[in-house]
Amino acid sequence: MSIAAATGAAALGYATVIERNWFVLREQDVPVLPHGATPLRVLHISDLHLTPGRHRLMAFVRSLASLEPDLVVNTGDSIAAPDAIRYLLESLGPLLDRPGVFVYGSNDLFSPKPGNPARYLWRTSAGERNDDEPDLPWEKLGEEMAAAGWLDLNNRRGRLVINGLDLAFTGVHDPHSDRDRYDLVAGQADPAADLRIGVMHSPEPRVLDQFAADGYDLLLAGHTHGGQLCVPGFGALVTNCGIDRARVRGLSLHPQVAPPDRKTAWLHVSAGLGTGPWAPARFACRPEATLLTLVPRPS
Ligand SMILES: [Fe+2]
Numbered sequence: 141m142s143i144a145a146a147t148g149a150a151a152l153g154y155a156t157v158i159e160r161n162w163f164v165l166r167e168q169d170v171p172v173l174p175h176g177a178t179p180l181r182v183l184h185i186s187d188l189h190l191t192p193g194r195h196r197l198m199a200f201v202r203s204l205a206s207l208e209p210d211l212v213v214n215t216g217d218s219i220a221a222p223d224a225i226r227y228l229l230e231s232l233g234p235l236l237d238r239p240g241v242f243v244y245g246s247n248d249l250f251s252p253k254p255g256n257p258a259r260y261l262w263r264t265s266a267g268e269r270n271d272d273e274p275d276l277p278w279e280k281l282g283e284e285m286a287a288a289g290w291l292d293l294n295n296r297r298g299r300l301v302i303n304g305l306d307l308a309f310t311g312v313h314d315p316h317s318d319r320d321r322y323d324l325v326a327g328q329a330d331p332a333a334d335l336r337i338g339v340m341h342s343p344e345p346r347v348l349d350q351f352a353a354d355g356y357d358l359l360l361a362g363h364t365h366g367g368q369l370c371v372p373g374f375g376a377l378v379t380n381c382g383i384d385r386a387r388v389r390g391l392s393l394h395p396q397v398a399p400p401d402r403k404t405a406w407l408h409v410s411a412g413l414g415t416g417p418w419a420p421a422r423f424a425c426r427p428e429a430t431l432l433t434l435v436p437r438p439s
Pocket residue numbers: 187189217245247363364365412
């Protein structure tokens with residue numbers, strides 16, 4: 141075997157066996173609360189793409205309950221198999237007893253299809269749409285999370301009071317597959333709330349623009365997998381959606397440069413916890429959950 145082939149095989153083994161299971165909890169403060177408010181701890185999970193055999197992923201998700209977050213936000217692509225819901229609920233465990241909100245990703249609706257896993261290296265599937273009938277039990281998935289008390293934010297608004305903070309939520313169904321109906325939830329976010337949060341799966345700029353224009357303070361999304369196959373020192377090669385590579389994961393502002401009469405929103409994109417079963421590799425992009433600590437804005 142040549143040195144190049146041996147190096148490639150080693151990298152593939154690392155990406156599929158080690159890094160894909162090398163979960164990390166990323167922690168991030170977000171200065172978005174009113175002056176004097178008590179910090180709010182938000183656990184942001186996304187893109188589990190759970191199948192029954194992913195025991196290490198399930199164990200990591202189970203471990204997150206010890207954080208005892210004030211709020212859990214799930215930005216979709218939770219399952220990748222019809223029989224994964226039971227394992228998802230077991231993994232979430234006590235997290236389902238915390239206040240929570242969720243939206244779907246397109247992969248909650250459709251079984252994964254074989255494809256070239258290396259597509260993360262060169263192209264995006266933005267704009268692609270699957271018009272087949274959904275074959276995954278997405279309704280059951282939503283019913284189970286809603287039965288636990290989590291708010292279904294798929295093209296809906298919702299409200300929670302947590303630690304005395306009045307939180308106004310609006311979410312959309314997956315923009316990546318054009319299932320978002322912002323028109324159903326459009327309009328100014330309630331200025332009387334202490335915090336206005338927009339939730340979506342894919343951070344498509346057309347949706348981010350609408351949330352920001354309607355006065356939302358914090359936007360939460362997943363979908364990108366952080367690029368999934370990244371180049372050390374360079375980062376993601378693709379975002380798999382409309383945002384730029386620099387914002388493929390983590391915290392940024394949207395819009396990055398606001399017109400004088402417009403305010404900006406904070407955008408947090410989760411790099412997600414899983415991978416599609418047909419692209420089971422992550423490189424220089426560890427699977428993550430994020431503990432966002434919302435703190436008061438600087439005065
Ligand atoms: Fe995903």
